[in-house]
Structures are given as C-alpha cells and as structure tokens.
Amino acid sequence: MSASRTVVLAIALMGLSACATSGSSLPAGIPADAEQVTRTESNGDRITEFRVAGQLRAVQVVPSRGPSYFLYDRDGDGSIDSDRDDVPQTYFKLFGW
Numbered sequence: 001m002s003a004s005r006t007v008v009l010a011i012a013l014m015g016l017s018a019c020a021t022s023g024s025s026l027p028a029g030i031p032a033d034a035e036q037v038t039r040t041e042s043n044g045d046r047i048t049e050f051r052v053a054g055q056l057r058a059v060q061v062v063p064s065r066g067p068s069y070f071l072y073d074r075d076g077d078g079s080i081d082s083d084r085d086d087v088p089q090t091y092f093k094l095f096g097w
Contacts, residue, residue, distance in 0.1 A: 035050070036050055055078045
C-alpha cells in the first residue's frame with residue numbers, strides 16, 4: 001500500500017513540475033532580442049523597460065505588494081500610452097504557462 005502511494009505522489013509531483021515551466025517573461029509583441037533594463041525603486045517596486053532598437057516599447061511593473069502589470073506603447077511614438085490616448089493604460093497578466 002505504501003509503495004503505491006509513493007508512486008502516485010511521485011507522478012503527481014512530476015505533473016505539477018511540468019505545469020510550472022518558466023516560460024518567457026516578455027510581454028506580447030516584444031521580440032526576444034529586446035533590450036531589458038531593470039531598476040528597483042525606493043519603495044521596493046521593480047520596473048523593467050523593454051526597448052527595441054533603442055525605442056521604449058513596454059514597461060513591466062512588479063510592485064512590492066499586488067500583481068505585476070504592463071504598460072505599453074501601442075502607437076509606436078516611443079512613450080507609454082496615457083489616459084488621454086483612449087486606450088486602457090494598464091494590462092495585467094492573469095495566467096501564464
């Protein structure tokens with residue numbers, strides 16, 4: 001009985017480890033060769049800028065508390081879109097595999 005429990009537990013753990021793969025942390029639409037610059041603010045927030053050919057394309061904010069979120073440059077002008085651009089400014093990543 002104990003051996004079968006061990007086998008079932010081992011299979012379950014292998015299945016969970018397969019689900020916990022560490023995929024790409026790049027936001028959608030950002031090429032893999034994008035330059036990433038990360039800094040930590042005094043309040044503990046971690047900010048990563050994604051640049052393609054020197055132009056800012058996206059920013060990932062990982063606050064010290066709460067979920068991380070992305071800010072994008074959707075129109076390609078080199079600056080993050082703001083509330084005046086008629087698009088939602090913040091994008092949360094809900095799931096990832």
